[in-house]
Amino acid sequence: MSIEKKNDISSILNYLEELITNKKMNNTNISYTERLLKGDLKKVIQKVGEESNEVLIEATLKNKERTIYESADLIYHLLVMWNKLDITLYDIAQELERRKK
Secondary structure (H helix, E strand, O other), X not given: OOOOOOOOHHHHHHHHHHXXXXXXXXXXXXXXXXXXXXOOHHHHHHHHHHHHHHHHHHHHOOOHHHHHHHHHHHHHHHHHHXXXXXXXXXXXXXXXXXXXX
């Protein structure tokens, strides 16, 4: 799936959330995503922490391209973690909406 600049971020996030949910149903354990979903939550939490640190390091270095790359990794791992916790993008959106008030 190719994302054009004119598309908003919600399109890709919704696509990834659906992809992760579908992989959760697979029993092959072949893909990285499937292994994360079938594995221990602590491993996913550790990956979120690692990716967070990588974003901070690249941002500190003012490396825009690497910050974008590592941010994408962080978002992906957040989506996997949320899936394991039965948290959806809608849940996150509701919380963000609540904070606007």
